[in-house]
Amino acid sequence: MTCVHLFRIRIAAGAALGAAAFGTPAAAADLPLKSPAAKAVYSWTGFYVGAHVGYGDGTLGPGTNPILEQGVVFPPTITGGIGGFQVGYNKEFANRFVLGVEADATFTGPTDPVRRPLGPFNASIDYVGTVRGRAGYSFGTWMPYVTGGFAWGHSQVRVNDGGGNVISEPGQYQTGWTAGAGAEFALSGNWTAKLEYEYIDLSRRRLGLNDFGMPGVSIDPRIHLLKFGLNYQLGDSPWSATPTRTALPESSDWSVHAQTTLLGQGYPSFRAPYSGTNSLPGVGQAQQTWTTTAFLGVRLWEGGEFYFNPETAQGFGLNGTLGLAGFSNGEAQKAGAQYPKIRPQRYYFKQTFGFGGEQEDVPDGPNQIAGKRDIDRLTIVVGRFAVGDFFDGNSYAKDPRADFMNWAMWASAAYDFPADLPGYTRGAVVELNRKDWAVRAGVFQVPNAPNSDVLISNPNNGGAVVEFEGRYSIFDQPGKLRVGVFGNRGNTGNYRQALAIEDANPAFDINGVMAGIRKDNTKYGFYLNGEQQIVTDVGLFGRLSWNDGRNEILSFTDVDRSVSGGLSIKGSRWGRANDTIGIGGAVNGLSSAHRDYLAAGGLGLLIGDGALNYSPERIFETYYAYQVNKNLTLTADYQFITNPAYNADRGPVHIFSGRIHGEF
Known part of the structure; x- marks a missing residue:
């Protein structure tokens, strides 16, 4: 299968991640039909693509020291929360028996850092795949079935040194069999949902671990999986030029969208007379990241909505997302993975209270259900999300999957917004919206330490932000100005205190000193964020942000002062109305205490050269986004970064990027 075919399959399959959000089989059976005839003619015959989420458990065998993966609301297990993709074909016969074949791949959750066992090695299962037959019986719009067939998987052993660092990761493929049962239910349009249990025996x-002075380890996987899936029925001839008619009436109370983004980056060698623990290597390198996200939403009642966004992520940022304060890839997570890992990135309730009066149309879109809403309204959001979903927005520089890639371009870089390693938190947001202005506020959980993946519920710690947004026009051209103030309280160390202790005891390692003095400290600051349309399809944007710079950065990146801005131009003037050119730049800086800490050998979240000849980090970025069609966009991007990680002794760095972004 070609890369293009794989890409197309993944775009379609990504929409189906997380079908658990679509409710129970009983709810599916209660969906209204336009006429009794619709139920009578429903057929399961045809091709389908989809995806699933769920939970798993099992064993890898005795003495394997298995790594436990996060189960979200369930206990960690060898698989934790799971997710993946499937594709298949069914044939329904006149006697209502249905026979089919299905292939799928299932990925495990991220490692639970709190429960990682200590030992000379740890075993894990990275993913499993199956090719199975299915046999079912149609009861119209629902079908119970049994399934079984061939299975395979990839296991891995992480060999640890005495300090807990991984020094080798040998792996192997294993084959076996699978069996299970489930039921599938027609929802609306061409969408179906399924609940399935599957047992996998590899x-x-x-x-062998002889190279590490240890006997070999036997990996014997026995895995139980419970899956909630969502499939899109393509019909018996998906290659036909004539669109397939929907099998059931479409529902206006669902929203299903998906995206997939493959982003590759590389740079040639640059001047680097010395390097430290977190330095960007002077020798050139290339890396790639790949994410696929489903945006699933359901209307619960008048004004009430629930959204669920499971996401698979694979790959690494340059140097494992280390070496630049304004990092070059907004898709790069601090917790990269060789194989796809599944996380429920967003799950939140949203309640809107309208005040009456003038209304506005809400188009169908990611995390947005089509309809109308009052312009004057109060909105409350509670759950898990990214702070940037509701704050620090900008029409021209906000989405690294569509516009600028550098962290200092799509966000106010000095805002240390609360987040786990992938960039999400749990909390609540309240917004009051009027025609010409809005004010919104949020409170969030913070991680239990800098660069931690563990969010804590502690009344003494947390993050808060208040933002005012004003809307206006200059010469009939629309613009917006956002002003935000923020404060975080978390487990961080103070730069001046760590330097004083190290000065009095030169034999101490300053990073060990910093870890030892961490306590509940506060960081506060502000940001200004503006956008202004100049003429149709041409806009300017800019951001200014600042924090007090006294204590460690907790969540985002090593920036205490930042200014950024640029220009966005749509391609209507050269006959490419949906293409975009972006040109922009950013300058990042540090407080004096933060500079001295890095110069003394301190390490930040992303940077630390072991020494520092301080100069502000300067970034230039330009890109061209070429829309192939409404579902696919290709982007070429160039970034020029001087004084990487604020060090005038190193760089400059030339970073070249290519991005493939698909959505529907």
Whole structure:
């Protein structure tokens, strides 16, 4: 199968991640039909693509020291929360029996850092795949079935040194069999949902560890999976030029969208007379990241909505997302993975209270259900989300999947917004919206330490932000200005205190000193964020942000002062109305205490050269986004970064990027 075919399949399959959000089989059965005839003619015959989420458990065999993966609301297990994709074909016969074949791949959750066992090695299962037959019986719009067939998986052993660092990761493929049962239900349009149990038994294989002075370990996977899936029925001839008619009436109370983004970056060698623990290597390198996200929403009642966004992420930022304060890839997570990992990135309730009067149309879109809403309204959001979903927005520089890629371009870089390693938190947001202005406020959980993946519920710690947004026009051209103030309280160390202790005891390691003095400290600051349309399809944007710079950065990146801005131009003037050119730049800076800490050998979240000849980090970025069609966009991007990580002794760095972004 070609890369293009794989890409197309993944775009379509990404929409189906997380079908658990679509409710129970009983709810599916109660969906209204336009006429009794619709139920009578429903057929399961045809191709389909989809995806699933769920939960798993099992064993890898005795003495394997398995790594436990996060289960979100469930206990961690060898698989934790799971998710993946499927594709298949069914044939329904005149006697209502249905036979089919399905292939799928299932990925495990991220490692639970709190429960990682200590030992000379740890075993894990990275993913499993199956090719199965399905046999079912149609009861019209629902079908119970049994399934079974061939299975395979990839297991891995992480060999640890005495300090808990991974020094090698040998892995192997294992084959076996699978069996299970489930039921599938027609929802609306061409969408169906399924609930499925699957048992996977892979053959025992022994992995030799003689090179590390240890006997081999036998990996013997026995895995139980419970899956909630969502499939899109393509019909019996998906290659036909004539669109397939929907099998059931479409529902106006659902929203299903998806995106997939493959982003590759690389740079040639640059001047680097010395390097430290977190330095960007002077020798050139290339890396890629790949994410696929489903945006699933359901209207619960008048003004009430629930959204669920499961996401698979694979790959690494340059140097494992280390070496630049204004990092070059907005898709790069601090917790990269060799194989796809599944996380429920967003799950939140949204309640809107309208005040009456003038209304506005709400188009169908990601995390947005089509309809109308009052312009004067109060909105409350509670759950898990990214702070940037509701704050610090900008029409021209906000989405690294569509516009600028550098962290200092799509966000106010000095705003240390609360987040876990992928960039999400749990909390609540309240927004009051009027025609010409809005004010919104939020409170959030913070991680339990800098660069931690563990969010804590502690009344003494947390983050808060208040933002005012004003809307106006200059010569009939619309513009917006956002002003935000923020404060975080978390487990961080103070730069001056760490320097004083290290000065009095030169033999101490300053990073060890900093870890030892962490306590509940506060960081506060502000940001200004503006956008202004100049003429149709041409806009300017700019941001200014600042924090007090006394204590460690907790969540985002090593920036205490930042200014950025640029120009966005749509391609209507050269006959490419949906293409975009972006040109912009940013300058990042540090407080004096933060500079001295890095110069003394301190390490930040992303940077630390072991020494520092301080100069502000300067970034230039330009891109061209070429829309192939409404679902696919290709982007070429160039970034020029001087004084990477604020160090005038190193750089400059030339970073070249290519991005493939698909959505529907």
